Amino acid sequence: MMCQKIMDRKIFHSRVKSEDVTPAEKWLGYLLGPAGALLLNAVLATYLNVYYTDVLKLTTVWGGAFLVVFPIISKIIDAITNVIMGYIIDRTRTAQGKARPWLLLSAPLLTVTGILLFTVPSASETVQVIWVMVSYNLFYSFAYTIFTANMYRLGWDERNGGNISCLLDEGEVREYLDLNGVLRTIPLGFNAAPLAGRLFLVTGTGKYFKNMDADPENNLGVVRITSDGQAADLLWGYRDGGRFTSEFPAHLMSHIARLAVDPENRVVMHTHPTHTLAMNYIHELDEKKFTHTLWEMCTECIVVFPEGVGVLPWMLCGTTSIGEATAAKMKDFRLVVWAMHGIYGAGKTMDETFGLIETVEKAAQIYMLTAHLPRRNTIQDDQLRELAEFFGVNYRKDFLL
Numbered sequence: 202m203m204c205q206k207i208m209d210r211k212i213f214h215s216r217v218k219s220e221d222v223t224p225a226e227k228w229l230g231y232l233l234g235p236a237g238a239l240l241l242n243a244v245l246a247t248y249l250n251v252y253y254t255d256v257l258k259l260t261t262v263w264g265g266a267f268l269v270v271f272p273i274i275s276k277i278i279d280a281i282t283n284v285i286m287g288y289i290i291d292r293t294r295t296a297q298g299k300a301r302p303w304l305l306l307s308a309p310l311l312t313v314t315g316i317l318l319f320t321v322p323s324a325s326e327t328v329q330v331i332w333v334m335v336s337y338n339l340f341y342s343f344a345y346t347i348f349t350a351n352m353y354r355l356g357w358d359e360r361n362g363g364n365i366s367c368l369l370d371e372g373e374v375r376e377y378l379d380l381n382g383v384l385r386t387i388p389l390g391f392n393a394a395p396l397a398g399r400l401f402l403v404t405g406t407g408k409y410f411k412n413m414d415a416d417p418e419n420n421l422g423v424v425r426i427t428s429d430g431q432a433a434d435l436l437w438g439y440r441d442g443g444r445f446t447s448e449f450p451a452h453l454m455s456h457i458a459r460l461a462v463d464p465e466n467r468v469v470m471h472t473h474p475t476h477t478l479a480m481n482y483i484h485e486l487d488e489k490k491f492t493h494t495l496w497e498m499c500t501e502c503i504v505v506f507p508e509g510v511g512v513l514p515w516m517l518c519g520t521t522s523i524g525e526a527t528a529a530k531m532k533d534f535r536l537v538v539w540a541m542h543g544i545y546g547a548g549k550t551m552d553e554t555f556g557l558i559e560t561v562e563k564a565a566q567i568y569m570l571t572a573h574l575p576r577r578n579t580i581q582d583d584q585l586r587e588l589a590e591f592f593g594v595n596y597r598k599d600f601l602l
């Protein structure tokens with residue numbers, strides 16, 4: 202309550218009020234704002250380990266075990282505080298929004314905890330160990346968490362949501378990659394024998410789409426399905442020791458299903474489009490009715506996805522069963538909605554696949570904007586038929602009344 206009152210003061214009014222973002226706001230918000238935190242992070246990434254090993258000589262503490270156990274415990278604490286901060290932010294209500302107060306608070310905290318990291322007193326080993334533990338966790342689990350958690354909650358990025366896999370031609374890859382240089386072999390957890398020897402470019406597990414561009418070698422991988430179909434040989438990427446998305450089995454099963462009906466299919470894409478997701482909560486999850494509503498929302502829809510949209514009920518993701526269910530739908534549809542989760546799309550190119558999902562999302566957005574209002578007009582079934590026949594697409598006739 203007191204915090205709320207303080208935050209309502211004029212000095213904290215940092216919201217952009219002008220219609221277009223001014224250059225000053227751009228420089229302050231996007232350049233100077235994150236610059237300090239990122240600089241500090243760069244310094245830590247470079248010097249903190251050197252400081253811990255060469256200056257404090259922590260390598261000898263607990264017979265060397267301290268430097269092994271300490272980062273693991275710290276990551277666990279970090280994970281827990283991330284969840285707690287998200288919970289707190291979601292329940293914060295001020296005139297400045299839910300995230301901004303914490304963003305402001307994180308600035309001095311980052312500075313203070315950042316200094317504490319490098320000012321370990323020259324006391325007994327026990328005091329030093331406690332200081333390192335506390336300061337390190339204060340910095341990463343508290344101050345830094347507030348900062349990054351806020352970036353997500355301001356809507357700039359949605360964590361590691363989404364994944365893409367793209368079938369590659371050996372000819373395309375040969376000039377860039379050594380096709381015999383296997384870095385690692387990663388088990389698949391199911392039999393992908395129909396794809397043995399095929400190459401895929403696939404996003405990594407836990408990786409953020411926003412980072413792909415800046416560091417593709419870490420966030421992406423090129424893999425080749427082994428001859429027995431049980432594993433994938435890593436030829437390039439996942440530099441930090443990572444692996445492909447946990448949805449890769451679902452992707453591969455979808456590739457197998459799509460290739461059987463369209464030998465030119467190359468891309469499988471999974472994402473969490475907001476309005477499509479919102480529609481899941483208020484619309485019947487029957488694929489005939491769901492498709493019909495989408496077709497009614499934009500004239501282009503029946504032409505773009507004439508076969509309609511498959512819909513799966515809510516299922517546990519990352520499993521073989523959701524992969525099998527998706528692949529079964531992919532025999533009839535290039536688009537499969539995962540209820541209350543997101544959507545799968547398949548196509549010949551990235552553009553086609555993205556365009557399919559984009560068109561569903563547009564229709565869902567119009568639905569969400571109008572669903573609560575009296576409907577005075579709509580595209581009639583006869584008009585949908587006329588459209589599909591004019592453009593010569595093979596539409597699901599049984600999805601019309």
Ligand SMILES: [Zn+2]
Pocket residue numbers: 362363471472473518542543
């Ligand atoms: Zn997902």
